[in-house]
Amino acid sequence: MPKQLYILFCESPLNRNKVDPDFESEFLSATENGFCTLLFNFDELVDNKDAELATKRIKPNGTLTDVVYRGWMLTPDQYSTLYHNLLAKNYRLINNKIEYQNCHYLPDSLKFISAHTPKTIFESASSESFINTLIAEAKAFGSQPIIIKDYVKSEKHHWQTACFVSQASNTAKLKETIDNLIRLRGDYLNEGIVIREFLELSDLTIHSKSGMPLKEEYRLFFCHKKLIGIYNYWEEGEYLASKPDTEGFEVLAQGITSNFFSMDIARQKNGNLIIIELGDGQVSGIPDHTDQNEFYKNLWSCLP
Incomplete structure (x- = not known):
């Protein structure tokens, strides 16, 4: 019996019977290469926190089968909710929550790659004083140039104002850059802030639009x-x-x-x-x- 493999995509916000247009070419490639496809509503899961409604068009499967998600980023908690909702329908996402977070959050990845990646420090945004703590810890970089990002993404297209600091010892510039990053990321800030050694x-x-x-x-x-x-x-x-x-x-x-x-x-x-x-x-x-x-x-x- 030929194997059945599934890819989970996000629905189109405008037509829930079709894939999100940003993933349409991937959807076609997946089907052309033998994958079965499933669709769920990303907004219902993320904005409305309703996994049941988000996956209501996915019917329970007769036997447990693995599925690979290809879509927009989820927080580990959102991913876990989706994971368990699908599991109840006999679909098991290829990574569980811990496996997802291991590679999704840079601080979690460091246990695997620290010897092969630039020097990195980080602080969760869970306390009001986390920026001051991070700036104090940044003294470890001396006057080296550094990069600022959150646990997942940077604002690299705002290179000079919200990403790159030429001297870590310039605490005023460092704080300004962190503040700019937090403002630009807004509600999409992932967990905390990471400071990384800038290597040549x-x-x-040079990027044709941002100048990065x-x-x-x-x-x-x-x-x-x-x-x-x-x-x-x-x-x-x-x-x-x-x-x-x-x-x-x-x-x-x-x-x-x-x-x-x-x-x-x-x-x-x-x-x-x-x-x-x-x-x-x-x-x-x-x-x-x-x-x-x-x-x-x-x-x-x-x-x-």
Whole structure:
């Protein structure tokens, strides 16, 4: 009997019988490569906190089967709610809540990649004094340049005002940058703030809209510890014809507690490759100009 594999997509906000337009090409590639598809209402889950309504069009399955989500980012708690709601219908998301958070939140990823990624400190936004605590801890960077982000995302397209600080010791600039990041992220701020050592990476080009410097970065996807694809991260700039050697990263991936995750890597100016961050593979975007048919073909081949 041929295997049945499922991909869960978000519904279109305007037509609940169709996939969200932003994922339409992925939906087509998934179906062309043999996947069955499920749709749920993202807004009902996230905004209305109603998982039952969000998944009401998903009928219970006769036997327990695995499903891979491909859609918008969820908090770990939102993901857990979706996980247990689907499990009650005999659909099991490929990662549980802990496995999701392991790669979704950078601080959780550090236990796997700390020796291969820039020096990092972080503080949860759970206390009123967390910014002051973080600024005090930033003294560990001395006068080095640093990057500011939340636990998941940066405001890299506001590079000079909400992301990059040329000297960590400039506490006034550091606080201003953190404040700008928090303001821009608004209700979408993920958990807390991360400060990272800024390392000189191999230049690619300058972003045509934001003016942000683009570096030689790649996104890798792993499923059940197997590398299923390596893709140029940026659509602008001239990449080398050959992709970097991934053997060391494939070895490292064996120790990461997740069944489906992404790994962003970059080349330093000295030629060494480093890990920028991990991401849960279900909510990590496939870089522009990627052959999505190849992605879903490789995903199919590594799923049981």
